[in-house]
Structure formats: structure tokens, C-alpha cells
Amino acid sequence: MTDETPSFEARLKCDAQAVESLLATLLGPVPLENEIARPAVLLDAMRHGVLNGGKRLRPFLVAESTALLHGDAGAALRVGAALECVHCYSLVHDDLPAMDDDELRRGQPTVHIAFDEATAILAGDSLLTYAFDIIAAPETPLSDRQKTGLVLALARASGHGGMAGGQALDLAAERTAPDEAGIVTLQAMKTGALIRFACEAGAIIADASVDDRRRLRAFGDKIGLAFQLADDLLDLTADAKAMGKATGKDAARGKGTLVALHGQSWAERELERLVAEAEGLLAPYGARSTILAETARFIANRRS
């Protein structure tokens, strides 16, 4: 590209590097104020669970929704890193033998394989805890009101009324197939809640109006649904190599998905509809929202 504006992919990659670099610093060996010590093995396990070259899609959404509303980029980066800690903790625990029992993630051994189960449990616990530390720490350039708002929104998105609750529903779904409404709730909690938080966080960081915040939440809802549909399509079609993890597991376990219920071409049309609705929500922001709109399309079309 000779154009001065970097491509969407270039911007995503560049932001991911900034998040990766901040996470590496945050997970350094030196104890912070009021910490007693940082046990090396636990820290290694946390780093293994986090510093894995992920796409950092959630931090990207925080950064871009913050930029849309003229918020502070440094604050967005720290909140994005905190959110990524929550996302990665959920993967570490989800991979455990008692949960999904996965040995591979992004082509690497999962934390309980590379270390052991107990260390993986504690590494997940520590990453979750650290997310709230990162937001509340003096280094995050936000007001206490904004920090409190972010802590509350993140806790709601990731707790028993959000992501963790969604994982509990997912476990139950292996025994009792949920109906369509049940699948929608499960997915809105398990994957939707954190994506919605990522978008809403931008509005909090930018101290935006109630209207903007509501709009960003709605945008997050649409792309959260799109994310899950795309995931279900991938699980059906992609091979394990492209995903860097086991695939086809949902079908093998008889887990209901909307794709299984309505078919692939319905899902593709639904994805188009969700992206169009997401784009519609961004209309008031005009050209400034190009990147977020591209993100919606990227989420719907991703092949890994």
C-alpha cells in the first residue's frame, strides 16, 4: 500500500503489537506496590496463557470505539489489556480437563499441558484478578468515576450474569439441548457479553453521552452475534490446522448452534443482515466510523 491510510489489517496488527507489548510489561517479574512477591512459575503460566500472538480483537474494539468518540488512546490500551486478561483467563479455564479438555490452543500446548492443572487454575484466577488491578491502577489515565464504571461493566460482562454464566449454560447444553431462545441466551452470555463490553468501554473511556453509550452497546451486541455465527460456521467448515485448535467438536458433542438449526445459507444471510445493522448504528458518526464498520465485516467474514 502506498496510500497514507493504513489498511484495516495493518491497523489491527499494529494495535495487537501494542497490546502484546503492554501485556508483556504488565506481566513482568517485579512486584508492584502492595504486592508481596510474584512467584515465577505462576507468572510464566500467566504469560503462556496471554502472550500467544492472538488477534487481540477485543482490545482493538476498545481502541477503535474510544477513538470514534475522541477518548484517550493510552487509557483504551490499558483497558484493552485488562479485557484481554479476562478473555485469556476464560480460555485457560475453558481448556481444563474438567471443562472442554483441550490440549492445543493456537497450535501451542494449553496452560495445563505446558504446566499442570493446579497452576492453570491459579493462572486463570490471577489473570481475572489482574484485570481489575490494571483498570483501577493509578497508571490508567481515567477518573475514578470512569474506573468504577469500567470495573462494574467488566464484572457484569464476565461474571455469572455474563461470560461465566454462559459457560455454565454451555456445560448444561451438552446434557440438555437448548431450544433456539436458549442458544441465543447462551451465546449472548458466553461470547457476546465481552464483545459488547469492549464497545461500551470506548464510550466510558471517552466520557460519551448516554446516547453514544447505548449506541455502542447495541453495535457490540450485533457484532457479538455475528462473531458467534461466524464461529459456528467455522466450526462446521474449517479444518483444525487453520484454527490452531480442535474443530468440529461442537457438532460431535451434539451442541446446538443456530447454524445447525437453520443451515449454512441462512447463517450467511443472517451475518450480512447483522453487519448491515451494525453499520447502520454507526451512521451518525460518518467517515470516522469506517474502521469499526470494517471490523464488523472482518468479524463476519473471518476464516480463523
Place this chain on the structure above:
Amino acid sequence: MTDETPSFEARLKCDAQAVESLLATLLGPVPLENEIARPAVLLDAMRHGVLNGGKRLRPFLVAESTALLHGDAGAALRVGAALECVHCYSLVHDDLPAMDDDELRRGQPTVHIAFDEATAILAGDSLLTYAFDIIAAPETPLSDRQKTGLVLALARASGHGGMAGGQALDLAAERTAPDEAGIVTLQAMKTGALIRFACEAGAIIADASVDDRRRLRAFGDKIGLAFQLADDLLDLTADAKAMGKATGKDAARGKGTLVALHGQSWAERELERLVAEAEGLLAPYGARSTILAETARFIANRRS
């Protein structure tokens, strides 16, 4: 007792009932704002892990250190409930087969026995997350500055530089016996950090001076050490029935304790010394500090 002042035990019991009652409300089935749904089984598991008639010593320390410095009792109750969620999450995860593998806690089946392992992992995760929700929620009558301070202090006390880090050191101690300094660090992290937070929280809730906050932290450190010494003595001497859980396990696993290192009578003298130092730290507060001083003595002398 016909005296108008309730005894220490009566006060401890009364406060525990208030915490139990608040926790039962907080763990009710109705989703809060921005929560999507509360899956019943997960909520049951959380309640099983929390509503177990514990002594609620940590919330009591929050309440009494807050009262000492004339802080808001309602705020202290909510922060105490949040802290109890963190304490109980750590027990739920600590009891897991991959960790201490305990089937009994307070005479009841542990969460992974009453439910299953996956649900116990998620219940622990959800309790930890909910602690930060409870502090940050609008219902907690504190300023955003106080809430941010509490979130940060609690995250530091419970994360990889605090309690979770202490548990990682504890796992390692089963393979490589730590020296005395190692044991002290392990215990300061595993049990000391949350007790210190409980006392410091009172200073934050009461918006106390830096001096008061430092003094309460130091008091928390002393009684945290006393708590662990008393625990080690109990593990050596009590029978399983009095504790409501398996005992003598530390010795069986070859885990080093200061009691094992220096003997029982040294430990009893050391406990006396710690209580005296804790009381000394309360001297500037005069008669107002009677209850906290009694708490220190209770912790040192407890037999269950």
C-alpha cells in the same frame, strides 16, 4: 450476660448473620442491570460455596476497623461481603481435585462434590468476579475514589502478588520444602494478604489519614501472622471433627510450617508476642479499639 455491651462472641455472631443475610440477597436469582441471566445451577453452586455458616472473620475485621475510624457501617458490610466472596472462591478452587482435593468443608461436601468439577471452577470464577461488582455497584455508599482504592487493594491482595501467588508457592512447597523466609512469604501471601486487606479496607471506607491506613495495615499484618500460626497449631493438634475438615494434612504432605520448624511452645510464645504488638498498634485509639484487640486475641486462641 446482663451487661448492655454485647460480648465479643455475640458481636461476632451478630455481624456474621448480617453478612450471611446480605450474601443471600446478593446471590438471589434475579439478574441485575446489564446481566443477561443467572443460570440456576451456577448460582446454586455459588450459594453452596458461600452460604455455609462461616465465622465471617474477614467481614468482621472490615466492619470493626471501619467502626474504629468512624466509617459507614453499610459500606463496610458490602465490602465485607465482597471480601467473603473472594475468600470463599479461594476455598472452592483450593478444594478441587487438582489442588488440595478435599471432599469436606465445614462438615459439608465441597462444591465439586455437591455439583461437579466444571461447575466448581465456574462458581469460583464467578464469586471472584462478583466481589468487584459488589464494591463498584451504585448500592455501595462510597465515593468513586474510595471504590477505586478498594478495587485496587483487593485485587493486589488476592492476585498473583497476593493470595493466588501464595497458593502457587504452597503447591511448590509440596515438592521443594521452603526455608523459613520462604514459609513466611508463602503465608503472608496465602492467608496474610486478605486479612491485611480486611483491616486496611476500614481505613479506606472511613477515608482515614495515611497514618491510620498504615497503622491498620500493620495491625492486619500482625493478626495475619497470628492467624496462620494458630492454624498450624490447630492442624497439628485438633481432630477432624472440631475443624469440620481433614486435618494433619500439612504434616502428612511434608509441608513446612513455622510450628514444625520451631516447635509448639515457641509458636505459643510467638502468638502472645504478635497479639501484644497488634494491641500496641491500637493504643492511640484507646477504648474504641477494644473489639479489634479482642479479635486479635480470638484469632490467636481459636480452636476451630
